[in-house]
Amino acid sequence: MTKTQKRILKFSIAFALAFSVCPTVSAMHIMEGYLPPAFCIAWGVICVPFVVKGFYVIRKIITENRKAVTVLAMAGAYIFVISALKIPSVTGSCSHMTGTGLGAILFGSCTVSILGMIVLIFQAILLAHGGLTTLGANIFSMAIAGPFVSYAVYAICKKCRMNRNMGVFLAAMLGDLFTYCVTSVQLALTYQKEGGSVLSSAAEFFGVFVPTQLPLAVVEGLLTVMIMMALENYAKPELKAIGFEKSV
Amino acid sequence: MQIDRYAYRSNVNSWNAGFKVLLSIGTLCMVIAFDEVMVSLFVIMSLGAFTLGVGKTPVRVYLRFMSVPLAFMICSGIAIAAQFSSLPSGEWNISAHFFYLCLTKSGIKLAVQVSVKAIAGMSAVYMMAFSTPMHEIIGVMQKIRLPGLLIELMNLIYRYIFILFDVAAEMQTAARARLGYQSFRKSLRTFALIAGSLFVVSLRKANAYYDALLSRGYDGKIEFLTEKKRLKAWQAAGGAIYFTAVILIWRFCKR
Amino acid sequence: MKQPLLSVKNLYYSYGEKAALSNVSLEIFQGEKIAVMGSNGAGKSTFFLNLNGVLKPDAGGIFFQGKKIEKKGLRELRRRVGFVFQDADSQIIAPTVAAEISFGPMNLNLSGAEVEKRVEDSIAYMDLGDLRGRPPHYLSGGEKKRVSIADILAMETEIMIFDEPMAALDPVNSENVEEILNRLHRDGRTLLIATHDVNFAYRYADRIVVFSEGRIIADGAPVEIFREEEVLERAHLKQPGAMIVWDALCAAGIVSNREAYPVTFEQAAEEIARIGEGRS
Structure with missing residues (x-):
């Protein structure tokens, strides 16, 4: 174990003790039936430009290099499996979206929007996470907004020559938190209280989910850093092959 | 992922996939659009009975799947029903020193209504998921002319999910055998290591799989011979009657 | 002279800097059963992928029925040479067994009826009738193997290559294979069968080709190959049990006909x- 890894571990222990982390659920997927038709359609429409852009990016990658098709499919499967994998003694049956943050850092946010969309369809049908009518809203928060923020944060940190691990941590954590802010706003827009503003409603949704989501976001950030470190250790050629250059 | 296994075993598996998808999505759309408690209750009962009675999905499994989003329902239910306020403005108020948690009758009613609607929506989707293997659902998407690249990616991703799950399960067992999950801290570390090596394995496999595709003459198109499942007249009639019933209930309750 | 079905002449292939095959030449005749042996990383799999047209050789040529396969004709090679991968999972992609088997023929642009x-x-x-509608990812190892063989069978290629077909199978399943x-x-x-099992190669093949460090170091009948100690050492091979026993019997003067090696342990027994019986 390197020094940094040790430090991160120590921090995570302290953190776990402080918050007695035991998040058992994912509260990020908006469930089937929670959005009225107008909202379902509206969120779907908002996703269209991103998804179309992502589709063209992927199609370009594949026409340039046919071999990429299995790599992309594996990446999609990887995101799905990582999000469904249980971490014994940390979570119960939670579906964490570590995969998309990691995917955004490794493959870029456009690619992840398509892969994320497919993963969300599978999750809705196979795992009862999210739903088909709320697909648009979930794609926007989890496959577009979150990865986009992760990617942007990571890029900015890289520009500022910030410590690489810090950058990965911030990217994953902020991406996660942002996903969850978007989810709150989406719910708040739908269930706006009489006399209350969207913002106050959003704050309410944010409030009820905070106890599970904030620690989860931090854990997610830590995990992503550790995964990246593990990758650096023994997957350098593979990282190079997918075009992820080593920075600083 | 077991849901797929149950789909293969379902008695309704032999029905035409497009029909089942239409039935499921159609019902789902009506539940959402009508937003009527009676419609939702009818759908929950009827489709639940269909999946369990006709499809013969085990009750235990069905209930477990339906309860997956329970936590989401409770959390957002509270948020919908309650309001944080500096004044006790609801019918029931819980004081929390700095503010009040106010529950209103209308808020609670809305929360219940939404929850029932959500469960109805899930019943509709799970009618399909418990009776139609994923690849047939993807096949239906192909029929409605979604881009080929998307279909291809979905088919491959679906196949690879199983492979990665197997690898991950093996790694986790091996890690457990070496006491990798004894504490929170060890768990996180083990998980990260597994996730890392899973990534490497998945990329290496991706290359081997591409070779295998090529060696079987892959030329940018993944196509299979699919077995045709014909739609029977009585099934179609049943579907039509079901839709009509849902609409009638809605008209009747709306008055 | 008989014309070879497939011949490889002075083939070179490298992964980046690392040479994987150097100056490999081989002639394969109709109806042969050839065992390809050699330690891990000796170049067997790379050779197969070249034969199959998945990898493009750096230099040298592959001839099918005397006709040279051009770089553009690699797809043609895939119609002629089928490759059963060692890990059935790397091959299987379809949702049902029947669909899986149809993948190859579909790619050959055959008519629906022919497929x-x-x-x-x-x-x-x-013998996969009972499994036809089942999803391959839920099958057992032996069943998956049979499916992966059926995959290639359906392409009706002239040559079939097997990469370690018995790897990871239990004795009954390997016997089936x-x-x-x-x-x-x-x-x-x-x-063409790559294998590490000397006993299998000895009793099954009528010709053995041995790879070492990207070259063919021996090519001949099993008995000849397994007598060359230097070859065995270089390729990390052992003598088959039946030969060891027979040689020991010869040395002890119990049997006289040294050349009449038994093919299987059963025959030896x-x-x-x-x-x-003759003695008593």
Whole structure:
């Protein structure tokens, strides 16, 4: 174990003790039936430009290099499996979206929007996470907004020559938190209280989910850093092959 | 992922996939659009009975799947029903020193209504998921002319999910055998290591799989011979009657 | 002279800097069953992928029935040479067994009826009737193997390559696979089989090709190959048990006909029993 890894571990222990982390659920997927038709359609429409852009990016990658098709499919499967994998003694049956943050850092946010969309369809049908009518809203928060923020944060940190691990941590954590802010706003827009503003409603949704989501976001950030470190250790050629250059 | 296994075993598996998808999505759309408690209750009962009675999905499994989003329902239910306020403005108020948690009758009613609607929506989707293997659902998407690249990616991703799950399960067992999950801290570390090596394995496999595709003459198109499942007249009639019933209930309750 | 079905002349291939095959030449004749041996990383799999047209050789040529396969004709090679991968999982992509088997024929642009016929034939040949509608990812290792063989069978290629077909199979399943390989040979297929199992190679193949460090270091009948100690050492191979026993019997003066090596342990046992009867 390197020094940094040790430090991160120590921090995570302290953190776990402080918050007695035991998040058992994912509260990020908006469930089937929670959005009225107008909202379902509206969120779907908002996703269209991103998804179309992502589709063209992927199609370009594949026409340039046919071999990429299995790599992309594996990446999609990887995101799905990582999000469904249980971490014994940390979570119960939670579906964490570590995969998309990691995917955004490794493959870029456009690619992840398509892969994320497919993963969300599978999750809705196979795992009862999210739903088909709320697909648009979930794609926007989890496959577009979150990865986009992760990617942007990571890029900015890289520009500022910030410590690489810090950058990965911030990217994953902020991406996660942002996903969850978007989810709150989406719910708040739908269930706006009489006399209350969207913002106050959003704050309410944010409030009820905070106890599970904030620690989860931090854990997610830590995990992503550790995964990246593990990758650096023994997957350098593979990282190079997918075009992820080593920075600083 | 077991849901797929149950789909293969379902008695309704032999029905035409497009029909089942239409039935499921159609019902789902009506539940959402009508937003009527009676419609939702009818759908929950009827489709639940269909999946369990006709499809013969085990009750235990069905209930477990339906309860997956329970936590989401409770959390957002509270948020919908309650309001944080500096004044006790609801019918029931819980004081929390700095503010009040106010529950209103209308808020609670809305929360219940939404929850029932959500469960109805899930019943509709799970009618399909418990009776139609994923690849047939993807096949239906192909029929409605979604881009080929998307279909291809979905088919491959679906196949690879199983492979990665197997690898991950093996790694986790091996890690457990070496006491990798004894504490929170060890768990996180083990998980990260597994996730890392899973990534490497998945990329290496991706290359081997591409070779295998090529060696079987892959030329940018993944196509299979699919077995045709014909739609029977009585099934179609049943579907039509079901839709009509849902609409009638809605008209009747709306008055 | 008989024309080879497939011939490889002075083939070179490298992964980046690392040379994987250097100056490999081989002639394969109709109906042969060839065992390809050599330690891990000796270049067997790379050689197969070249034969199959998945990898493009750096230099040298591959000739099918005397006709050189051009770089653009690599797809043609894939119609002629089928490759059963070691790990069935890396091959299987379809949702059901029948669909899986249809993938290859579909890529050959055959008519629907022809594809259906070939799928049916392969299912019957590999005895997969009961599994046809099942998803391959839920099958057992031995069943998956049979499916992956049926995959290639349905493409009706002249040559079939097997990369360690018995790897990770239990004894009963490996026996099944061996039986299938025998059947394929009887039906006139030309077979190339990579294997680490010296006993299998010895009793099954009528010719053995040995790879070491990207070159072919020996090519000949099993008995000859397994007598060359230097070759065995270089390729990390051992003598087959039946030969060791026979040589020991010869040395002890119990049997006289040194050349009459038994092919299987069962044959050796019979032979020894007969000698025993003669003595008593």
